């Protein structure tokens with residue numbers, strides 16, 4: 069009889085102890101983060117949506133169409149269109165497509181890229197209404213100069229060296245800075261109509 | 266005279282038909298998609314047959330069709346709660362074939378991240394175990410508080426919360442970001458108190474004790490016969506922990522205890538084993554932070570400014586033991602011809618990886634030995650003559666991850 073009373077008292081005490089622990093939490097600040105209102109602070113290494121960076125200083129596109137990323141991708145979701153430019157004889161990027169619906173965000177493409185062009189951004193809100201909309205073309209992938217600067221600083225990447233231009237056109241030698249700045253906008257505009265075809 | 270209906274008579278006279286019931290695969294408590302075919306006599310389980318394979322993703326076959334470099338990114342998905350350990354097993358097997366010695370700093374980093382991963386896995390188990398027992402309010406999400414902190418740290422170092430791709434063949438992928446070690450050290454200081462909180466809620470609660478004590482007893486011999494591993498085995502009195510029995514990496518330099526129960530373990534013992542293991546993992550992380558050669562990443566980064574991170578093997582701040590990778594990986598990663606087996610102690614038990622390489626950029630054969638699979642095999646024996654309500658308590662206590670079973 070006494071044993072039973074003792075056990076009941078012990079049980080009651082233990083339940084109260086548990087409840088008190090739970091109760092103590094009500095005074096503490098909440099640990100949940102209210103996501104759409106409070107954006108999480110993501111670390112530089114975070115592997116989110118893929119993007120192509122430009123040189124933060126000059127704005128020239130960093131991709132050299134070496135296709136390393138295309139080759140290493142386990143899911144084969146990168147599709148690069150490039151051709152040899154008839155004027156300079158160098159590879160020229162025409163289009164760059166990434167199917168984010170297939171991508172598993174492994175980050176291997178960013179590891180092999182020799183110019184740190186393709187990078188994982190901290191963006192993860194990319195829901196779309198159709199699968200087709202998840203296929204990003206060159207225009208949607210290319211970051212602005214400010215964004216590139218932000219990610220280069222955040223990811224602690226070595227700053228890119230400006231491309232060594234063999235001065236293809238005679239007038240480019242006179243004003244190299246301008247021609248460098250113009251080039252990426254040409255490139256990024258090119259695929260625009262092509263993608264809509 | 267009508268005899269009084271005693272329990273015994275009820276059992277003998279009122280024999281009902283056995284009923285066949287299908288539990289799962291879409292059952293919220295089966296931790297994935299497990300199907301159990303149960304033969305029931307009233308409330309009692311008379312026979313149980315687990316049907317596995319719903320989550321089969323051909324992980325082994327994929328390893329033979331992807332390059333080594335690509336496959337490393339995939340294997341975190343084998344057991345999504347403890348990705349570090351699958352990566353580690355593969356890396357160790359490949360390193361055995363290649364005969365490379367991983368730098369000491371990388372080994373310490375591996376132990377730190379792996380033990381953090383063990384904590385996150387056990388914490389998630391603690392929460393879901395509460396749900397399995399019917400503690401729907403409150404408790405299931407308390408452990409997520411610590412788990413979030415750990416996952417944030419792992420995200421900062423590896424890039425993602427659960428699909429780390431961090432431990433690579435020949436080392437680890439990158440150095441910790443600034444302030445990482447300090448955050449982790451702070452966390453380890455407060456962690457034991459948090460565990461004590463859970464213990465205050467659960468360990469002595471009379472309802473919890475009723476649900477777990479003497480339920481699902483796994484005798485020592487049965488456990489050995491079925492090849493059960495991990496905390497489930499140690500709760501049954503077999504002191505098999507690879508970290509102690511066959512120390513790999515730097516575990517022989519660390520001081521930690523392995524909880525072993527000295528009787529045939531029941532559900533409560535398995536619970537207790539994991540709780541103590543969390544304390545021990547916490548201790549391991551603290552020791553590693555203190556012992557890691559080169560100090561924390563911030564200290565090392567300062568020192569490396571002097572030599573401008575030259576990366577030479579004889580530099581006192583860069584190469585040798587202080588590197589994190591033997592040689593930086595590239596897409597053409599190859600493993601020498603040969604075969605190798607390596608095992609690590611994952612949160613669920615001994616996780617083995619056997620590979621045959623012909624020296625090309627893909628593996629010839631990859632075989633995983635997953636702890637969940639052998640732990641699940643013993644489930645029918647444990648469920649025998651238990652009530653339906655106890656199925657989830659027992660199943661939860663052996664901590665099976667279904668993707669790990671089916672691969």
Ligand code: SF4
Pocket residue numbers: 118140141142143144145146166170171172173174175176177178
């Ligand atoms: S992150 Fe991985 S899957 Fe995605 S594009 Fe890069 S290599 Fe391919």
Ligand code: SF4
Pocket residue numbers: 130131132133134135136137138148180181182183184185186
């Ligand atoms: S690896 Fe980099 S430079 Fe080469 S094609 Fe891909 S994005 Fe361009």
